[in-house]
Amino acid sequence: MNAIGVDVGGTKIAAGVVTPQGKILKEVRYPSSGPPEVLLGNIVRAVREVGRGVDGVAAVCLAVPGLLVSSEDRVAFSPNLRTIENIPLREALEPEIGLPLTVENDANAAAWGEFRFGAGSEVDHLLCVTLGTGVGGGVISHGVLLRGAQGAGGELGHVTVHATGPRCACGNRGCLEAMCSGTAIARYARVVAAKRPDSALGRLAVRRRIIGEDVTELARRGDRAALSVLEEAGTWLGIGLAGFVNVFNPEVVAVGGAVSVAGELILAPARREIALRARPPSRDLVRVKEATLGPESGVLGAAALARDPESGEYVFGPG
Numbered sequence: 151m152n153a154i155g156v157d158v159g160g161t162k163i164a165a166g167v168v169t170p171q172g173k174i175l176k177e178v179r180y181p182s183s184g185p186p187e188v189l190l191g192n193i194v195r196a197v198r199e200v201g202r203g204v205d206g207v208a209a210v211c212l213a214v215p216g217l218l219v220s221s222e223d224r225v226a227f228s229p230n231l232r233t234i235e236n237i238p239l240r241e242a243l244e245p246e247i248g249l250p251l252t253v254e255n256d257a258n259a260a261a262w263g264e265f266r267f268g269a270g271s272e273v274d275h276l277l278c279v280t281l282g283t284g285v286g287g288g289v290i291s292h293g294v295l296l297r298g299a300q301g302a303g304g305e306l307g308h309v310t311v312h313a314t315g316p317r318c319a320c321g322n323r324g325c326l327e328a329m330c331s332g333t334a335i336a337r338y339a340r341v342v343a344a345k346r347p348d349s350a351l352g353r354l355a356v357r358r359r360i361i362g363e364d365v366t367e368l369a370r371r372g373d374r375a376a377l378s379v380l381e382e383a384g385t386w387l388g389i390g391l392a393g394f395v396n397v398f399n400p401e402v403v404a405v406g407g408a409v410s411v412a413g414e415l416i417l418a419p420a421r422r423e424i425a426l427r428a429r430p431p432s433r434d435l436v437r438v439k440e441a442t443l444g445p446e447s448g449v450l451g452a453a454a455l456a457r458d459p460e461s462g463e464y465v466f467g468p469g
């Protein structure tokens with residue numbers, strides 16, 4: 151049986167019909183902007199439209215940004231999509247959709263996607279970090295997704311790595327997210343550009359406001375100022391990962407999200423920090439690599455987390 155995975159992000163809703171082999175048969179996109187009733191309406195429209203004319207869809211899983219209270223299918227806190235907060239999502243959506251619905255955290259779904267179909271498909275112990283506007287995380291141990299007591303577990307991006315660091319979107323200071331997200335990279339870049347006005351980064355900053363993608367682009371062309379920005383972000387990423395490697399002893403750490411297109415420019419300094427800070431034997435086992443599913447990881451992972459209403463098992467099997 152197929153399943154529908156719905157990935158709800160800060161700007162868009164992506165819904166896809168996915169086969170048990172991880173093939174997306176059909177996909178649609180809707181905006182996630184507007185008040186809560188518009189957001190819910192667009193989720194329903196997306197699921198109905200993508201499922202139309204497709205046979206054999208058993209269930210739907212909705213991957214949502216923010217901290218979940220799983221027992222109530224409710225997002226308690228979502229800094230990038232406030233309109234989704236505190237709605238009992240299953241109760242509100244399931245009757246409209248007409249298919250069994252489960253709700254999961256988006257970064258956990260992305261991690262599960264990489265585990266089932268991507269960079270972690272050969273292992274049982276996977277840690278996945280998604281570097282975008284924020285930093286998402288997901289942990290799979292013994293082939294089981296770590297959710298914690300309420301479904302809010304696996305928030306690797308909100309572990310403090312710098313006690314007096316910059317303010318994070320969550321309200322804390324010095325979270326991993328505040329130190330190595332795309333937002334953090336743009337912030338470092340503006341500081342470095344001001345100090346090095348003769349660099350390509352410095353010259354661009356005079357013309358317009360720098361974003362994370364600019365840094366990767368200039369670093370690829372060899373601009374030393376831009377390279378130093380990615381070095382800084384990669385170092386903080388590695389400081390965070392070293393701790394996670396010690397705690398979870400993963401076989402693979404998969405790094406995805408828009409920032410991960412910087413590839414080795416950010417992964418090499420991260421590996422260096424892991425080598426320095428993590429302990430053997432975990433340090434020697436772990437492989438840090440790029441995630442392979444790209445922006446589809448959320449839809450694929452959500453579909454693979456959809457549950458059969460009779461058995462309660464995943465439609466695609468345990469993993």
Ligand SMILES: [Zn+2]
Nearest residue numbers: 308318320325
């Ligand atoms: Zn935070």
